[in-house]
Amino acid sequence: MTQMSGAKMVVQALRDQGVEVVFGYPGGAVLPIYDEIFQQNEIKHILVRHEQGAVHMAEGYARSTGKPGVVLVTSGPGATNAVTGLTDALLDSIPLVVLSGQVPTFLIGTDGFQEADTVGITRACTKHNWLVKDTAKLAETIHNGFHVATSGRPGPVLIDIPKDVQFATADYVEPTASKPRHYAPTVKGDPAMIERMVEMIETAERPVFYTGGGVINSGPRASELLRELSEATGFPVTSTLMGLGAYPASGKLWLGMLGMHGTYEANLVMHGCDAMFNIGARFDDRITGRVADFSPGSKKVHIDIEASSINKIIRVDVPILGDVANVLEDVLALWKQRGSRVNRKAVAKWWGQIRDWQAIRCLDYKPSQKTIKPQYALERLEALTRGRDRYITTEVGQHQMWAAQYLHFDQPNRWMTSGGLGTMGYGLPASIGVQVAHPEALVINVAGEASWLMNMQEMGTAMQFRAPVKQFILNNERLGMVRQWQDLLHGQRYSHSWSESLPDFVKLAEAFGCKGIRCDNPADLDDAIMEMLAYDGPVIFDCLVEKHENCFPMIPSGKPHNEMLLGEAETQGVIGAKGAALV
C-alpha cells in the first residue's frame, strides 16, 4: 500500500488502467489533478477548446481502438458541457470514463462557485456515475468505473471528485486488489437457443443477417466470426449505420445499409425474409419503420448483450442473451459439429429475387456537369482514398447518410458516426480523437457546413496537437436534412433551415493556420481532393455542392419497408400527418 494524494491517485489509476491519452480542460476544481499531470510524461493530455469536444474526441478514440476513452473536466460548466457527449456515448454504447472536478465536500449543496449537481445531472446520461467523498475509495472507484464502462454493453461512466478529496491522502488500491464487483453481464448464450438458431439457419428459405453496432463493440473477433458464418451459409448481410464495416462492403453477400436511408434491396430483404438473424442491433425506429408491418413473415433471432434490448420493440422467436463473439463462436461450433447445410435451392432462389432488387440501382442519381452532386463528391472521395489506411467520421444529416451509402468499409472500427443521438458537432472532434489514436492514418470528417460550425473551435486543438484531420465539408448552405423534411412534409416552407452569414471557410482555415481548399466545379474535384490528401496537416475542404439535393432512397416515417421512395419518385404528399410526428 502506498500513501498518496487523491490527485496523484487519479493519475496512478489511469496509468494502471493502461490509459495513454486524456482529453480535457482544466479549471478550479481539477487543478490538483492537472498539477499531477504536469509532473509526468506517460499519459498524454489533449487540451480541447470546449468540453463537448473532449467527450466526442474520446468517443472517436474509443470507437476506433476498442479501448475506453478518458475525459477530464472541471466542475459546474465543465461537467454540464460534457452532457451532450455523455448522452451520445450512452446511446451508441461507447465506453468512456469521464472524471469531473467538484467543489470541496464541505461546499456541496451551498450553491458554491462552479458547483453543479453533476451526478444528478448525468445520472440519466451515463451507464453509472459516482461522487467520491472519501480519498480512500477513489482508486477503487476509478478501477470500478473502467470495469463498468467496458463490460457488458459498453457505455460512459462519470466519476465526480471534490477538490478536497484530491488534496487528501490515503492508501492507493491496485486494480487487482479492488473488491470483486457483482456487475458481470452474461456473455455466453443459452445453448438451447443457439441450437434453435442453427436449426433456423438450416431451414431458412429467405434469410438475412441484420447486423449492428454490437458486432463492432464485441471486438474484431466478432467481425471475423460474422464473416465466417456468412461465408459458411451464403446468406445476405445488411447492417445498421452503427455496424458498417463488420461485414466488408466489398463482400459478395453485402446488401448495403438498411433503414430509413438504406438501400432498396436491404430493406426489401428485411421485409420479405422468412428468417431474420439480428446480430447486435436493437430494432431502432430508423430501422423498423412502422412496427406493425415490420418484416411480417419472418421468424426472428436476436443476439444482444442487453436483456432490455430483447423484445423491447419487436417480439422475437429466439432471444439469445450474450456477447456477439461468444455466441457466434458457439453457433459456428455447433454448425460444424452437426455438419449443417443450408437449404441451397431456396437460398439460391432468394438471391435471384435479391439480384432483381439490386438491378433497380437505388443509389443512382442524376449526374451534373455544372454543380457538384454530394453523392458524386463522396464517390470521388471513396475512389481516391480506397486502399488507404483510412478512418471516416461524420457529422449528422444528409451528408452522414450519403457517406454511409457511398463510402465503403471493409473493416470494423473505421467508421465513427453519431447514430443514436444524432449529435451535430460530433464529427470534427471525433476525427481528432481518431487521429490521436492513429497518428499515421488518413482521418477524414465528412461534414455538413451547419454541423461543422457547431464545434469548429476544435480546429485549434487539431492545430496544437498536429492532428492532420481532413474536414471534408459538403456545403449546401442548408440544414439539408431539415430542409428535406420541410420539402417533403411541411409544404416546402423552409423555416430557418438555411445557413446565412457563413464564414469563408478558406479564410477560416488560414486563421487557424491550416490549409483551406474550395471547390465548386465537378471537373476540378479530383485534383482538389488529391491536394487535400497530399497536404501534411489539417485541411478544411469547402466543397460547394448542389443545394437542393434530397437524400434517397428513403422510407418515409410511419411507413413499412416495402413503401420506400426512390430518387426519382414523386415525393410530395407521401408522408401523412402521423408520419410527420415520427420524424
Place this chain on the structure above:
Amino acid sequence: MLNIKKGASSHSAYDLRDPNGEIIESHTLAVLVDNESGVLARVIGLFSGRGYNIESLTVAEVDHQGHRSRITVVTTGTAPVIEQIKAQLGRLVPVHEVHDLTVEGPAVQRELALFKVAGKGDQRIEALRLAEIFRANVVDSTLESFVFEITGTPEKIDAFAELMRPLGLREIARTGVAALARGA
C-alpha cells in the same frame, strides 16, 4: 449477475402471456440494491424517464453489514411493459436482483397506515368499533381524536379509509407495500 429469472421472457423462449395484450397488469417487484448514494433516484428516474408508473414504493436497508436495500415497487403496465421494466431495472449497476413477486409465485403483501380520526359521541364510538373489527390499534388518543395504526393489504387499508371517511377522517399516512414471496 443480472438475476432476472422466472417469468422473464428474455430468458425463456416461451412467454405464455399475450404479447400484444393491452390488459394493464399490476406487478409487485422486489429490487435488491447496493445502498449507495443516489440509488433510489436512479430507480425512480428510470420509471419517470421511460414513462412507467409507480403505484407504491418502499425502501429501507435490510442488510446493514452488506449495505443492501430492498426496494418494493408496485407498478402497472401491459405484459411487455412489465418485462421492459424488469430488464431496465436489471441494467442498473447497483441492482443485484429483480424479483417479480406477482409472477414468481404467491407472495404476502403488507402495508402499514396511520389514520387520524376526529369526532365526538356516536361517531367516535363507531370509529373505535370499526377499528377493532379491522384489528387496528389506537396509538394516540385525545378526547376528540384517535390515531389508528393498521396493517394489511392495500385493499384492506383502502376499505378502512372508506369507512373512516364519514366518521371524521382527517389524515392518512401510508408506508407503501412491503412484500415477500411465500414459503422458504
